[in-house]
Amino acid sequence: MLLRPDVYSFDFGAFRIAALLDATDIRGGLAASFALGEPDAHVRELAVTNFIDPDRFEHPFIPIFIDTGAAKILFDTGLGAPESALLPSLARIGVAPGVVDIVVLTHGHPDHIGGLRAGASLVFPRARYVFGAAEFDFWVRGENVRQARRADRELFMRSCAPLADSATFVNPGDEILPGISAIDAAGHSPGLLAWRIASEGKQLLIWSDTCLHYIVSLQRPDWQATVDDDKEKAAGTRRHLLAFAADERLLVAGYHMPFPGLGFVERVKDTFRWIPVSYQLNL
Numbered sequence: 001m002l003l004r005p006d007v008y009s010f011d012f013g014a015f016r017i018a019a020l021l022d023a024t025d026i027r028g029g030l031a032a033s034f035a036l037g038e039p040d041a042h043v044r045e046l047a048v049t050n051f052i053d054p055d056r057f058e059h060p061f062i063p064i065f066i067d068t069g070a071a072k073i074l075f076d077t078g079l080g081a082p083e084s085a086l087l088p089s090l091a092r093i094g095v096a097p098g099v100v101d102i103v104v105l106t107h108g109h110p111d112h113i114g115g116l117r118a119g120a121s122l123v124f125p126r127a128r129y130v131f132g133a134a135e136f137d138f139w140v141r142g143e144n145v146r147q148a149r150r151a152d153r154e155l156f157m158r159s160c161a162p163l164a165d166s167a168t169f170v171n172p173g174d175e176i177l178p179g180i181s182a183i184d185a186a187g188h189s190p191g192l193l194a195w196r197i198a199s200e201g202k203q204l205l206i207w208s209d210t211c212l213h214y215i216v217s218l219q220r221p222d223w224q225a226t227v228d229d230d231k232e233k234a235a236g237t238r239r240h241l242l243a244f245a246a247d248e249r250l251l252v253a254g255y256h257m258p259f260p261g262l263g264f265v266e267r268v269k270d271t272f273r274w275i276p277v278s279y280q281l282n283l
């Protein structure tokens, strides 16, 4: 039996935060996924230099739960059954689905909205749902949805569109609660939102899918990823938020970074490096 950590919680200012591993995929095609058009040798060299497999990679899915004291907030809902470990992980930190007050969807892709429903019913029955206005509008309109995302739109229309009347729609800069505000991260999806979490002088950046791989996205931020909808814009956003995280020395929560998906960003010449958390959050 293999045992690996899948829940990591810590106090952050007045907030208690938990990173919850929903699932992990092992995928082939590091180059095909994150380095479109780049010479294969460059990808291999980058992988070998960083002690990772040049072909296969681990792709984790890590929702973030925040208890502010006044509200219990879940950022993204994972893949949904049957792969999902989100609900058992929430149970381990003492959180039943019925006590979640707010569910924030950073964007409309299936690995983020997949856990909203079990069959037709809502998994978090009491929650208020928060969507980026531009993201919600994009999926509901259904214009310019690229071929690879057609099935994603069908899921969005089944799962999220019926929430239109009760949901809260936000734009970059909006604050949903004191210290919790949206940041424009469009590119990977048309209305992707990152979130800035501030409490008692501490700041966390939830960058969702701005970076998709902890080596490639940071050390080669301009390389293009297959799953980024607007690849140039996604690369621009990536550079912008990486610089922001590095210069402000922010703690970062990355949905697809290695578990617990928490770390810092260091500038290295004109690119960046992911510094995973060690004991900073335990002190």
Ligand SMILES: [Zn+2]
Residues within 6 Å of the ligand: 109, 111, 112, 209, 255, 256
């Ligand atoms: Zn994702």
